[in-house]
Amino acid sequence: MGFIQHQVPPLYRRRTFSDKFTDTTDFITANWRVLLRMLTIVLLPLCLLQALNVNTLMSSMYGDMVGNGDVSDTLVGFALNYGALMVFGIIATVLFICIVYTLMQLYHEQNADGTPAHPNLNSITFAQFRPLMMRQVRSACKAIGAFLLFFVLLMVFMVVAAVVFATMTTSLGSNEAGVVLVVIFVYAIVLMLLPPIAMVVPVFSFEKIGFWAGLKKSLVYGFKTWRGVVAVMIVVGLMVGMVLGVLGLPFLMMTMFKALFAVQTSGEYTFTNSVWYSFLQYLSAIVYVYASYIGYAVMLVALAYQYGHAREKIDGDEFFDNANGYD
Numbered sequence: 001m002g003f004i005q006h007q008v009p010p011l012y013r014r015r016t017f018s019d020k021f022t023d024t025t026d027f028i029t030a031n032w033r034v035l036l037r038m039l040t041i042v043l044l045p046l047c048l049l050q051a052l053n054v055n056t057l058m059s060s061m062y063g064d065m066v067g068n069g070d071v072s073d074t075l076v077g078f079a080l081n082y083g084a085l086m087v088f089g090i091i092a093t094v095l096f097i098c099i100v101y102t103l104m105q106l107y108h109e110q111n112a113d114g115t116p117a118h119p120n121l122n123s124i125t126f127a128q129f130r131p132l133m134m135r136q137v138r139s140a141c142k143a144i145g146a147f148l149l150f151f152v153l154l155m156v157f158m159v160v161a162a163v164v165f166a167t168m169t170t171s172l173g174s175n176e177a178g179v180v181l182v183v184i185f186v187y188a189i190v191l192m193l194l195p196p197i198a199m200v201v202p203v204f205s206f207e208k209i210g211f212w213a214g215l216k217k218s219l220v221y222g223f224k225t226w227r228g229v230v231a232v233m234i235v236v237g238l239m240v241g242m243v244l245g246v247l248g249l250p251f252l253m254m255t256m257f258k259a260l261f262a263v264q265t266s267g268e269y270t271f272t273n274s275v276w277y278s279f280l281q282y283l284s285a286i287v288y289v290y291a292s293y294i295g296y297a298v299m300l301v302a303l304a305y306q307y308g309h310a311r312e313k314i315d316g317d318e319f320f321d322n323a324n325g326y327d
Contacts, residue, residue, distance in 0.1 A: 008116050011108045011206070011308040012316070017231055020309065024236070024302045031103055033122045035297060038099045038133075041126050043293055046092040051285035053085040055278070058255055094144060096293055098136035100300045101205040102129070136205060143204040146215055150197050158186050195229035196222025201300065202307035221310040229306055236302045240295040247291040251284035 009023055028035070057078065106124075109117040118124070165182045199218040203209065209217065222229060258273075258281070 012312045015309040047290045094140040097140040143201045146200045225310040248288040251288045254281045
C-alpha cells in the first residue's frame with residue numbers, strides 16, 4: 001500500500017492561504033522520511049564542515065576579544081574561514097534546493113489516468129534519486145546566481161540612496177532626520193523586493209527557462225502576488241524560526257558562555273577552553289546547521305506552492321473569479 005493516503009493536488013492551481021498551508025503540510029507529512037534521508041546523506045557531511053568553520057570563526061573572535069595573537073594573523077584566519085564557510089554554504093544550498101524540488105516534482109508527477117506516478121516516495125533509494133537530483137543542479141545554480149545578482153544590485157542601490165540622503169540632509173542641517181529616512185527607505189526597499197527574490201528559486205527549479213527570462217518571470221510573479229508571498233514567508237518563517245530558536249539554543253548559550261569567560265578571565269579560561277567543551281559546542285553547531293536545512297525545506301515547499309498559485313493565476317487559461325484572499 002502506498003504511503004500517500006490523500007489525493008495529491010496539482011502543483012499549478014489557484015490556492016487560498018489555507019490551501020497553501022494544507023498542501024505544504026500534506027507534502028511534509030507524506031514525504032518526511034525520504035526528505036530526511038536524502039538531506040542526511042547529501043548535506044550532513046557539509047554540515048560537519050560548516051559547523052567546524054563556525055566554531056573556528058568563533059575561536060578567532062575570542063582571541064581578538066582578549067588580545068591574543070597577531071592582529072594580521074587573526075584577520076587572515078577569519079577571512080579564510082569565512083570564505084570557506086561561504087563556499088560550503090553555496091554548495092550545500094544548491095544541493096538543498098535540488099533535493100527538495102526534485103522530491104516535489106516526483107510527488108506531483110501523475111500517470112495518464114491522474115493517479116500519482118510515485119505513490120510511495122519513501123521507498124526510493126539514493127541510487128535512484130541521485131541522477132534525478134543532479135538534473136536540477138543547473139537550475140539551482142541559476143537560481144543562486146539570480147539571487148546573488150538581486151542582492152548585489154540591492155546593496156549598490158541602497159548605498160547610493162544612503163549617500164544621496166546623507167548629502168541632502170547634511171545640506172539641510174538635519175543629520176538625525178537623514179538617518180531615520182535612510183533606515184525607513186532601506187526597510188521599504190527590502191520589503192518591496194522580497195517577493196520577487198523569493199520567487200527566483202521555484203521559477204528556475206520548475207521551469208526550463210533562460211536566466212534573464214527567469215528573472216523577469218520572478219519579478220512578475222513576485223509583484224503580482226506580493227501579499228501572498230509575504231504572508232507565506234511571515235507565517236512559515238515564524239514557525240521555522242521558533243523551532244530553530246529552540247534547537248539552536250544550546251549552541252548559542254555555549255558560545256555566549258565561552259565569550260563571557262574569555263573577556264572576564266583575559267584568555268585564561270580553562271573550563272570553556274577544554275577539549276570536551278569544544279567538542280560539545282561543535283556537536284551543538286552541527287545540530288543547529290543541520291536543523292536549519294530541515295526547517296527551511298518547509299519554507300521551500302511553501303514557496304513552491306505559492307509559485308504554483310502565481311503561475312496559474314497569471315498565466316493560466318482557465319476562467320477564475322478574482323475573489324478576495326487569492327493572492
